[in-house]
Amino acid sequence: MGRGWSTLGLMVGLMGIPVMAGGDLTKQEPILVTVQLGTVENELKFVPNLVTLETGKLYKLILVNPSPQAHYFSSEGMAQAVFTRKVQINNAQGKAIAEVKGSVREIEVYPKGTTEWWFVPVKAGSFNDLKCTITGHTEGGMTGRVVIN
């Protein structure tokens, strides 16, 4: 028992040392990437339509929808290649109103809405499957590519 407690004491001690936070992604400043879903003129496109990322870095992907209709950001390939830390939903003033934890496959952003997808890419790859899954939008040009180096 004495040995068990001293091991626990050592672990607690180590976790208290700031240096240990080096691998702790909650302490890392995110790299900001913004993708616009649709346009003010209601064009069916992602701006930009190429998102380039690197493995092992924390990203805050800001999905902005300036258009008059809802759009999805959906890439099965990307979804399976990243570790999601959280999704943060903001109100019209940009203030966080909800955080969602767990795996994410696609995100729908309503007109004038903004959502932040915080994740760390864990697998490299080139995914040509970025699209908006609303009927007619993929065919209308709402496609793109996600590259993870």
Ligand SMILES: [Cu+2]
């Ligand atoms: Cu759309």
